[in-house]
Amino acid sequence: MTKGPEERIAELTRLIRYHDQRYHSDDASEIPDADFDQLKRELLELEAAHPELVRPDSPTQMVGADPSTLFTPVEHRVPMMSLDNAFDRDELNAWAERALRRLAAARARRAAEESTAQGMLLSADDQEDDEDRPESRGAIGLEGSPPELGGLVCELKYDGLAVSLRYENGRLVQAATRGNGRVGEDITANILTLKSVPHLLPAGAPQVLEVRGEVYMPLAAFDALNAQQEAEGKPRYANPRNTAAGSLRQKDPTITATRGLSMWCYSVGEVHGGPGVATHSATLEYLDSLGLPVNPETVTVDSVNEAWEFVDQCEDRRHDLPYEIDGAVVKVDRLDLQRELGATSRAPRWAIAYKLPPEERTTKLLDIHVSIGSKGKATPFAVLEPVFVGGSTVEMATLHNQDQVKAKDVRPGDTVVVRKAGDVIPEVVGSVLAERPDELPEWEFPAICPCPHHQPLVRQEGDAAHYCFFPRCPEQLRGWIEHFAARNALDIEHLGEQRVSLFIDLGFIADVGDIYALDYDLIRELEGFGELSVANLAAAIEASKQQSLARLLVGLNIRHLGDTSSELLADAFGHVDRIMEASVEALAEVDGIGPIMAESVHEFFQSEVNREIVEKLRAAGLNFIQDTSSDAAAESLFQTLAGMTIVVTGGLEGYSRDGVGAAIKARGGKSPGSVSSKTTALVVGENPGASKLEKAEKLGIPVLNEAQFQELIETGTLP
């Protein structure tokens, strides 16, 4: 069977995406890594032979973790910590003040200990809270009366990957990525190809020296690589940081060697037999003397004001440097003070990272389109001329609703300002009025749904959004079925966006009930479906029949009803039929369900079409009753967290993201997604979000690390 290269490329692209996702999303690869590699190789070869067919979204263009490249884990004996962030001058000052207060408190405590013997009484706590002491307000100088921070080292924050190099008796024996800070991956062979990293240190080097630094791709190397890609008709790489990451994770170090990676060293980990140094700046000088690459832009200053000047200049300098930076780092220079300040569960108190504000770029707003959500909500989004901003190319961004479009005053044809909100989500900030063409008409919200039925889009009184109310709108149906199969609903693996679309187009599925009547013999005949993938799909669909009542309710796609409210209804009524028959009043009696939700639920079950779907699901054998066994399990646990509200940010070992919430709820606690004044404690795991942390600190809510959380769960007491 011969296929055109175009078809085969499309097929390979689909397969690679699919398996890549399988691998990444739940660590459940369906094919051996070698097969995956073969798919990738074939695609690369085809694309090389037919450069005109290379699509910008081809998987070959994506840089990232390659599933076959599984590197050996390496434990960091001294953990590689991340840094707390400051975003403006005030926060930098606040950091310095906190550090000073801490030092003052420690000093007072020592003084108290010494003087109690002499009968003097001095409370350390009183001193700690006394914010008006001159030391914490005034400039920080080496000469000033104690306490003091001494010198501050200001470094650039390089946009690359943190790595740790281990030298034993002067020889580079191991290099590892940062990983989660405690365990990274062995990339020794790749690091050995970097020209700036010495394999051997001069005579007299310490027995053990772990050097931490950032591997980055200089802009010149990045541009050269892309020029080469272009010459070969291959797609460009997105940005230096990701390309550096991809280059370091090459299985074949000879590829890494061609990428021109470089490194800056900025600290040390485990050291045995090193020279005695008293300051961080002396450490850097020592590393430099060993021939390790230390950034020459680093300076030591005597005051927070001067540190701010350095930090403030970063924004201007970022475009003049031959490598990318994303901020600056300020560190207390004296190592004795560093030790005294110590670290929180995630970051040292003696250093702070200043993050540059998100980069803004301008681009053309080509058009404004509208997407239809699973409940018929029409969301306008900007179609942009592709623009590189904040580390990736953006061509779409949500505009939320009609009022937002108006408020931002953006019109197709405008030049608009684009940035990344929270470093990830593209955001249209507004339009550049000076560049608006004359008489550019205002954008009008389309009157009809973009689907082939062209039904009207209606904005009801009091709503911000427009809706398509046509019950058989194919856009809504697609959304509903995806929603039904989604993780928080029936959680049907192997039934994702692409397959849902395919099955709808083929007429296999016309409502969610049809999922349970799929003809697998027909599916087996489809391209891209083998024996195994059909069996997996069938098994996943079968398994979904046992999902809880709450999840089934979520899957019904009832307006205003999400995970939480579905659970409330499931607990209160225990059976689909009881909910179906309940009056609006009865529904609204449930705590947490108000009149609007009650009405919405009632209305859903009034519809004949919906009732038929429910009957299809019943006939298919789906679970319609509240599974009390999980309740029983919960009851058997001690309700250690009763009355507590525990918010979690970041991943915790031994839990999935949903699992933490379930564990908290099973012990009688609540676990909402955001921090508020009612929050009992915030648990910080791996890769925590900055906003929750900030809010918790602002509100003075206790912040727990993983071990403290474990203790809390077991004993119910805050450390």
Added chain:
DNA sequence: ACACCTCGAGTTCT
């Protein structure tokens, strides 16, 4: 009536 919490939806790119 108002403030504050929560929840849900939609969204981007790797």
Added chain:
DNA sequence: CTCGAGGTGT
């Protein structure tokens, strides 16, 4: 992450 909107308590 951000916006909008429902629910609850004051």
